[in-house]
Amino acid sequence: MTIHKPKQILLVDDDLLFLKLIEQVFKKSGFSCTRAGSAEAAIEMLEKGEAKPDIILSDYEMLKMNGFEFRSYLMHDQRFKDIPFVFLTFFSDKDFIEKGLDLQAIDYVIKDTPMNVIVSKVNNILYAVDKQRELSENEVKKAAKSLNIKSIPVKAPVINGFDVDFWHMAYHDIPGGDFIDFIKVNDRYNFIVLGDIMGKKWMAWFFTFGFLSYVRSAVRFAAFNNEYSTARIMQQVNAIICFDEVLQDILSSLSLLLIDTETNKITYSGAGDLPLLHYNREADELQMVSSSGLLLGLFEEGNYSEKEIVLKQGDRLFVFTDGMIDFIDATGKKSDYKQFSKTLKPFMEKDNNFTGIVSNLFNNNLNEQVDDRSIISIYKN
């Protein structure tokens, strides 16, 4: 599901009449426009996040800070230097163009060019930039695929007495910081892992493997020693991560669950994760299951505790990352756990399976995505 948002353009010119005129033309062509009457005002808008343009079209000749100085300023800021920048000018001499292109301005437009030609030029630049980005992402995706590394499993495990399902959607279809793993120790013990590295896209995705390897090793070592304590495993994973120089400054939430098919008990420990939701069929209630542990990588002492959860027949347990509770409404982005729980509740009817629940959620709550989204469901059959 791809949502095409209108492209944002930041128009900068101290000729306010021209600014209004060009804004109208871009608006008519489907752009979302932000106007700034000076380079200083434009910088303030960018700094405050009031303008998040896909492209900047700026006049050259302005009082105080001119177009070149504006461009130089942006070039020195990591946040803004990659935003395509086009100069608007009455000048067309060779020196100007050379100076402008030195500053890696993608293009320049002579001000008396017909408006529709300016719009086409901007559209062409945006198309080329998008295409280039897509190509680079495809290259990385291909490389990741050939290495056969996955932070999300292909299918859910089969566990005696339980139906386990999961659903994951990457933000903007790029692998991100969410990771899921199912570790079957033997017929009796199964571990379920859901984590979220703080950060987005490739950077976060890259670190998921470090975290996953540590979690897998800690689980295996515990199993070798016949120690089935999620809190103890969590503590060990955290201790290793706190010592790992590569993972320094990288934090992750983690929900670790152990299903014991002999006793039908589930043990849970959490690290800075969102509380789980337990649908209790008898009471017809969604109950929060909270844990005490802090994010992995924060402190050597993470205060991990263990909770025992008993699912009765028809009960369901949801484990999910914060992308599930994020949404956008008319006033902006929101995170609302209670709202998510409220939206989920009506879909807990008896014959509703996990696929049904997820598609219901999609139709009701999960409109525009803000982050990676992952949810695991454990149903007692």
Place this chain on the structure above:
Amino acid sequence: MVKIHKELDDMLLVKLDIKEASLENGDAFKAEVITLFDKYQKSIAIDMSSVEYIDSSFLGSIVSAFKHLISFKSEVMLVGLSKDLTNLFGLTRLDKVFKIYNNFDDLTK
């Protein structure tokens, strides 16, 4: 995006003037806080009352700035969290990590 509000003997009061705190401004925020700390060498209290939404990347940046400051025996304190942010900090136990105050007056009392 981090503006100095007041310098006290033992801490610096600053204001964060963004509405959406996310991946896009997280790194810059962290860099600004650390630059301020390097210059003033004291704990930093951040007024976040203008922030309406925060994502996990930005939370990561705050925590990471906090870790940097505690390694120098100073800390980051948070002020004026909205209801949504207070809930999120509570749900993820970050309220156990940071000292959180309603406003600068409560903090300096």
